Amino acid sequence: MKTNQLLAKIKSRFQDLTEVESRVANFIMNDSEKVLYMTVSELASASKVSDASVIRFVKDLGYDSFQQLKIALAKEREENEINDKDITISKGDSAKEVIEKTKLSCIKAIDDTNSIVDIKKLEDAARAISEAKRVEVYGVGTSAAVAMVIQYKLIRLGIPCKAYDDPHIQAMSASTMNFGDVAIGVSHTGSTKDTVDSLKIAKEHGAFTISITDHPKSPMAKYSDVVLETFSRETPVKSGAGRSIVAQIFLIEVLVGLLYSLDPKKAEKYGEESAKAVSDKLY
DSSP states (O other), rough: OOTOOOHHHHHHGGGOOHHHHHHHHHHHHHHHHHTTTOOOOHHHHHTTHHHHHHHHHHHHEEEEEEEHHHHHHHHHHHSSOOOOGGOOOOOOOHHHHHHHHHHHHHHHHHHHHHHHHHHHHHHHHHHHHOOOOEEEEEETTHOOOOOOOHHHHHHHHHOOEEEEEEEHHHHHTTTTTTTTEEEEESSSSSSOOOHHHHHHHHTTTOOEEEEEEETTTHHHTTTTEEEEEEOOOOOSSSTTTTHHHHHHHHHHHHHHHHHHHHOHHHHHHHHHHHHHHHHHOOO
């Protein structure tokens, strides 16, 4: 596990935690320095939970022991992070300040997602997509735009792919999927009913399912063979979807890079062919 992953992972999963887990999480996030000098029993007492609950929480985060968690926390505290207050756009900000804060917001979305990315899951997803007979991507609203990006990227790699944003067409198409096919669901919350339902149908028909979401314990994740987790805390600006899109696109670029590395010759061949196919569309 990356040493700078701890707080990012806790924050990204906070909404999905149980009441007991959230007590431990709150204490770690609010009093991280104090945690460095505590025992398991002391943290349990301060959080009003049992020792066993703390140990389970530590294990769920990917650490073998409470001591490992404390070491990771100490290293993380030493690193310089962009503070949320530094990227909050306020009334009276100059255009230059807005540009700078927007840049920092996008960088933070990428850094946070990078800090919690699971390499094995990315590799599993890339392998499944590379071997797929057919790939479908489901997303509605803002996620539909991200689904279209995935379609574009995969076609350029020579991988048959179609993105659907109409819930009815999603469900109908998902019902025709079979073993050897891959279905990808895109949803920041992981709770968009239409996307969840479509992924569920695809899985029931034998497809390998992948979800891209901020919430690894969401309804969509239940029907996913692989969950690719992003971390994009909503921006203070009303259009919170901006940061989530940046995080999702970053993850997609990594996935495309892995697919390219699996078969560079194929990727280059189809990249050249697709470029030629649209060359006469340019002035």
